[in-house]
Amino acid sequence: MTDTFAAVDDLAARLSSAYSVPDDAAVLLVKASELVDFATMGRAQAEWDDDPESAASLAVTQAVCDQVEFWLEVGEETDVAGLTGSLQGGRVQISRLPSYLGRRAMRTLLAAGLYWAGGGVV
Numbered sequence: 479m480t481d482t483f484a485a486v487d488d489l490a491a492r493l494s495s496a497y498s499v500p501d502d503a504a505v506l507l508v509k510a511s512e513l514v515d516f517a518t519m520g521r522a523q524a525e526w527d528d529d530p531e532s533a534a535s536l537a538v539t540q541a542v543c544d545q546v547e548f549w550l551e552v553g554e555e556t557d558v559a560g561l562t563g564s565l566q567g568g569r570v571q572i573s574r575l576p577s578y579l580g581r582r583a584m585r586t587l588l589a590a591g592l593y594w595a596g597g598g599v600v
Contacts, residue, residue, distance in 0.1 A: 548580025
């Protein structure tokens with residue numbers, strides 16, 4: 479897999495004004511690239527390999543930046559820790575848990591036709 483689908487400059491351009499580029503941006507971009515490729519079932523890498531300048535590849539770059547922004551909001555540890563600390567009264571409060579993929583990243587991938595949204599062929 480490509481190390482990252484986005485550069486720190488891409489992240490700086492994509493972040494909303496509420497956030498600044500973190501010191502560990504390069505590491506977060508690598509992790510977000512891995513997650514986006516996983517979420518697209520390898521379609522992100524295939525698009526990137528086919529034509530890194532295509533609209534779909536641009537969407538991959540944007541989704542990676544969106545994912546880093548999501549982690550800046552909810553904390554990257556939610557991707558690692560999952561349900562830890564999310565139990566209340568003996569029940570898991572699913573509605574309070576962040577998803578593994580941020581909403582903006584998911585919308586970007588859906589609009590580009592890259593997000594998995596159906597069953598596989600057997």
